Structure formats: structure tokens, C-alpha cells
Amino acid sequence: MTSEKEMTFEMAMKELESIVEKLEQGDVEIEKALEYYQKGMELSKICTNKLTHVQEKMVQIMNEQGETLPFEVQED
Template sequence: MESKEELSFEDAMKELESIVEKLEAGDVPLEQAITYYQKGMDLSKICNDKLSDVEEKMVRIINSQGETEPFEMQEEE
């Protein structure tokens, strides 16, 4: 596995999805399942951290006057 800094969000998600598929198959020995679970948790944290970083960058956007304003997602009703 690449280092946490080099691993892209997409690569981390692919690895995480692969682990989930292996665990859902149910034919993994217990010790291997624990190892997969630990690696999956690490990958989940990487993904979460990367998403949080992107969210922080999007919190402020530039409006037409060049001022910053909070970025809020509008939920569909």
C-alpha cells in the first residue's frame, strides 16, 4: 500500500471496496479478517480526512465582489 500522503481518495476507496467485498464473501479466516478490518479502518480514515480537507477548502467561495462567504449545500425537500 502507498503511504497515506501519496494515496489518492479514489485509490483508497478502491482498496476499501476490495476489502469490503472480501469480508462480505465470508470465507476469510478470522486472523485475516481482523487484518482486513484494521486496514479498512485505516483506509476509511484516509478517505474521511481527504473529504474533510476538501470540505474545508469549499467552506469559503468567492462571490462576484471578491468577498468570501460560507458555502452551504442546499438539501432537496
């Protein structure tokens, strides 16, 4: 399984949605349902973490050679 670090927000969200969908369809074995539930809770935690505990991303500026440098927005 992909660890939390490797998993992108998009992947986590998509998987969470698909798990909810699977559970919605019903007729899931109880063991499987519990497994889905557990996984779903993990994923929702990953999503929440990714959205709330954000490291401030530096804005970059790219020159014509495709090299990037930090960029500060000029306030006027």
C-alpha cells in the first residue's frame, strides 16, 4: 500500500470516494465492510491532514532556462 507521504491528496480522495461507493452498494461481507471502514477512516485522516497541516509552499519563479528561484510577491 502507498504510504501517507507518497499518497497525493488526489489519490487519497479518490480512494475514499470509491470506498464510500463500495459500501453504499451494500451486500459487502462484514469483514470486508470493516476493512473498508478502517481504510476509509485512514484515508479521511490523510485528506484532513493534507489540507490542514500544510507546510507553506514557496512560490517560485522560472527563468528562460527553466531554472527556478524563490519569488516574493511585491505588495504595493
